[in-house]
Amino acid sequence: MASTAKPSPFAPASIPEMPEIDGVRFNSCEAGIRYKGRRDLMIAVLDPGSVAAGVTTRSKTCSAPVLKCRESLRHGRARALVVNSGNANAFTGRKGREAVDMTCDYAARAVGCSRDEIYVASTGVIGEPLDAAKFSGLLDGLAKGAAASGGSDAARAIMTTDTYPKVIVRKVMLGGAEVTLAGFCKGAGMIAPDMATMLCFLFTDAPIAQPVLQRLVSYHADRTFNCMTVDGDTSTSDTVLLFATGAAAKRGAAGVSDAADPALAAFEAALHDAMRELAIMVAKDGEGLSKFVTFEVLGAESDKAARRIAMSCANSPILKTAIAGEDPNWGRVVMAVGKSGEAADRDRMAIWFGPHLVAREGERAESYVERTVADYMKGAEIVIRVDVGVGSGRAKVWTCDLTHDYVSINADYRS
C-alpha cells in the first residue's frame, strides 16, 4: 500500500545517504507487521552517555508510544530508539501500553540498558492492536548487528505513504571540531494518523547538554514543523526527537551546557535549516499534491497572529482546491484571512500571487491582469503573500494543494 501511490512531482532526483555518526549504530528488518517484502522495524543504538530531546503531538488522544517518549524525555537519558511502521499502536487502550512495555523490555535487554532509556515510535493504522511479541526474537539480533552504516535503510523502514525517504545531512563546527547532524523523517500525506504520522529523528555526535538540546528542539520545531500543514489534521503520534551522543568530544569538541554559548551558533543554524528542509520535504510529499504552496503573512498584530492567519489559509479546503485548479481566486484568500479570527484591516489589505499584486487597499489592484496571474498559477510552486495592514507580525507556512488524488487516496485507503 505504501508503494502504490505515484511519486510526488517534487521527489528529489537523488536521496542523500545517511552518514556515519559517532556513537550511533542502526539496524532494520522485515518484521511483517503489515507490509510484505519491505523493512518495517528499525533500531538506533546509542553509546552510553547519550541524551535525547524532543517534542510530541498536542493531540488529546495521543498514542501509547508518545506517552512513553514524554516520560523518558523528562530525564533525557537515551540508549536506543525503536520504530515500527504499519501499525501506529494508537487508540489501542491497555493493550497499547502493554505493547510499548514489551517493546521496551526487549530493547533494554538487547541493548543492555534500563527501560527508561528506550524511546519508541509507531506509525501506521490506528485502533488495531500491535503484536509486540513479534519483536522478541528480532530486537536482540537487530541490536547485535547494528552498524554505523545502517542509517539509510532505517530511513526507509519508517516510511508509510511517503513516496520517497526524507534524509538530511549537515556538518558544522562546534567548539573547535566538526560535528555531524543527520537524520530522517516521514510524513507523507496528510499530517494525520493512519498511514501518515509525522515522525522525525535526528542524530548528532555534538556534546550538547540535554537541557540545551531540549531548548533548541522546542524553539526550532515551533518555527519549522509547526509551520507546515497538509490538511490541518493532527496525528495522534507526531514525534520529533534529537539524540546527541557527545562522541565528538573525543575529537576535541568542547561541550556546550549553556544555551547562550556563542559556540552553538553554527549548530543551531544547521539544526533550524535541517528541520525546515525536512518540514518542506513533508509538505512536498503531501498526499496527492500537484503544487507546493507557501503562504506569507505580514502586517499582522503579532507573529503568532500572522501564523494563525497563514494556517487559516493553508488549511482552507476551498482555497487549496482553487489552487489545484490553477485559479487565481484571491477572494478565497480574503475569506481565509477573515475566518482566522485575527485582526485584519479589510480596507488596507494587499494580496500578491507570486510577484503579482492582485489586490490593494481592500479592492482589486488596477494593475491586475487575470491572464498574467492565471499563467503564474500554472507553476508547481506557488507563493501567496498577504499584508493584513494592522501591525508588523510576520509568518510563513508551507502546504500543498487539495486535489482529486487526495480524495482518491483517502477515500479508498482502508477498503
Added chain:
Amino acid sequence: MASTAKPSPFAPASIPEMPEIDGVRFNSCEAGIRYKGRRDLMIAVLDPGSVAAGVTTRSKTCSAPVLKCRESLRHGRARALVVNSGNANAFTGRKGREAVDMTCDYAARAVGCSRDEIYVASTGVIGEPLDAAKFSGLLDGLAKGAAASGGSDAARAIMTTDTYPKVIVRKVMLGGAEVTLAGFCKGAGMIAPDMATMLCFLFTDAPIAQPVLQRLVSYHADRTFNCMTVDGDTSTSDTVLLFATGAAAKRGAAGVSDAADPALAAFEAALHDAMRELAIMVAKDGEGLSKFVTFEVLGAESDKAARRIAMSCANSPILKTAIAGEDPNWGRVVMAVGKSGEAADRDRMAIWFGPHLVAREGERAESYVERTVADYMKGAEIVIRVDVGVGSGRAKVWTCDLTHDYVSINADYRS
C-alpha cells in the same frame, strides 16, 4: 453557472410555496448582474412599524452589506430588504460602500422611508465591483409592484450554487391568534464566499418587540446555523435576518415585549425548528455531497467543548473523505477528537457509527464487525456518535462528506 451542478441527492420532492405574510410584500426581477435568464434581485417591502433582528458573519473581512445590516440592527426599525445574487460586493473597498449607499438611497426613495430602515445583502463572486447604478431604474418598479404572493420567486432570486430553493413555513398560536413564520435561505456549497454565502431571511406577522426578537434570533442561530458546516470556511457575507411586521395584532394577537413571556413558547419552538430545518437543508445541499452526516458528541466538559469537538470532526478533510469512501474509519474520528484541543479521556472514549458500537474504553469494541459497519456506511445519512468520557456536555453538528465533485466544483469554478 448556478444551474450546471447536478441536484443534491437530498433535494426534496416538492418545495413549499411561500405563504402570504401580513405586512410583507415581495417582488423580484432579472437585473442581469451575472446570470442570464433568471431573477437575481429581490425586494421585501415591510409595513410601517416593522422591526428586524439578526446575526451576521464573524469574519474579520466582512462585506459592505454586512456592515450596513449591523448598523441598522442597532435600532432594528425596518421597511425593506434588498438582496442580489451574482455579486457579493465583498472586498470591493470604497466602491463597495458606495454601492450599498446607492442601493439604500434608491430603495428608501422607492419605498418612502429613511435609508437606515433598509437592509441589504449580496451574494456571489467577491472582489468584483457591484454596479449598483443598475438598480436605480429597477427598485422603484419592484417596490410599486410588490405583492404578498411574491415570496416564492424571491426565494429563487437569491440562489447561487444552490441546487434547490430552501423554503420553510410554520403557523403557530401567539397571544390568542395564529401567526405565520416563513422564509427562505440559500447556502449551497461550501459555506464560504464566492457563490456560496449563507443568507437566511425569515418573516413573521407576530407582534414581538425588537429586543425580544433579537434575543430569540441570537440564541437559536447559535444552536442551529452555527452547528452546521460544509467545509469549515466562513463567508464574508453570512447574514440571518428575522423581520416582524406585528400585523397579527390587528387579528387580536397580544404583543410580546418580554422574552420570558410564556405566550412566546410555541413561536420560539417554531423558530428553532425553522432555523434547524433550514440549516439542515443547507448542509444537504453541500457542494458535491453524497452523504449527509451528523456528529453527536457527548461526555464533554461542557456543551461548548462538545460543539468544538463535533466541529473538529465535521471539518476534518481526511475524515470527511473517508465517509465519502464509505470507509468506517473510526481511527480518523479519534484523530479529529484529539486535535480539537478539548479534554477527552482516551481510555474511556466510545464511538458509534449509527447503531454500531465500534470502540469503547479506548480500544476496538469486541462486538465490532467491520462488514456490518461498512454496510451501514453505504447509507445516505450517517450518524457518528462519540462519548469522550470526561463530563456531561453534548452537541450535535450537521455536515456532509468531501467528494471528488467538491474538488471539481471548486477547482473549476472561476476559470
